[in-house]
Amino acid sequence: METNQKADGTQQEAGLKALTQRTGYSLKQENGQRRYGGPPPNWDGPPPERGSEIFVGKLPRDLFEDELVPLCEKFGQIYEVRMMMDFNGNNRGYAFVTFSNRQEAKNAMKQLNNHEIRPGRLLGVCPSVDNCRLFVxxxxxCKRREEILSEMSKVTEGVSDVIVYPSAADKNKNRGFAFVEYESHRAAAMARRKLLPGTTPILLLL
Incomplete structure (x- = not known):
């Protein structure tokens, strides 16, 4: 069994290496996910518009970027693929694929949903929930908006705004919660991951 696992791992590494050499994209492991691209080589300009990311679910657990990327490339330029990984080196059954624009994502979603990627294995593809807001x-x-904004900016990256609602009984006080806006869905997800182990209850709104 160990020999087979080692062979599979070597085969996987070879496939990923061949992919990155062909495309020039980078491949980085971080926080339980692996990022392919983001941005791709020679990308000039801001990230793709909102709505350019799709959720690809029902992935075989031993499928990786060298199999998923060529399939998605048929529908447009890939900006980034984020594949969720477990501690054993397998994927968690889903990935997020960002295309260069919304129309490409729409076409890919239409064609890939229920696509038989392997015998008897149909993909489940839908729009990504591109929410950039955390409920805190x-x-x-007694905390004012400016104080909350300052504190959240110190402990997380990409904070763009804080929305606070005043108490009905006392307009000088907040209601004990706030919405923190981030520059991107990824920044919000990273902030949630960072803050969850702490004492402050955080919920990512979907």
């Missing part, structure tokens, strides 16, 4: 509870009611 347990905030001292």
């Amino acid at each position: 509870g347990g905030i001292p009611k």
Whole structure:
């Protein structure tokens, strides 16, 4: 069994190496996911518009970028693939694929949903929930918006705004919660991952 696992691992590494050499994209492991691209080589300009990312589910657990990328490339230029990984080196059954624009993502979603990627294995593809907002509870009611914004900016990256609602009883106090806006869905997801182990209850709104 160990020999087979080692052979599979070597085969996987060879496939990923061949992919990155062909495309020039980078491949990085970080925080339980592996990022392919983001941005791709020679990309000039801002990231793709919102709505350019799709969720690809029902992936065989031993499928990787060298199999998924060529399939997605048929529908447009890939900006980034984020494949969720477990501790054993397998994928978690889903990935996020960002195309260069919304129309390419729409076409890919239409063609790839229920696509038989392997015998008897049909993909489940839908729009990615591209939410950039976190709900933060347990905030001292005396904290003002500027203070919350400052504190959240110190502990997380990409904060763009904080929305606070005043208490009905006392307009000088907040209701004990706030919505924190981030520059991107990825920044919000990274902030949620960073804050969850702490004492502040955080919930990513979907």
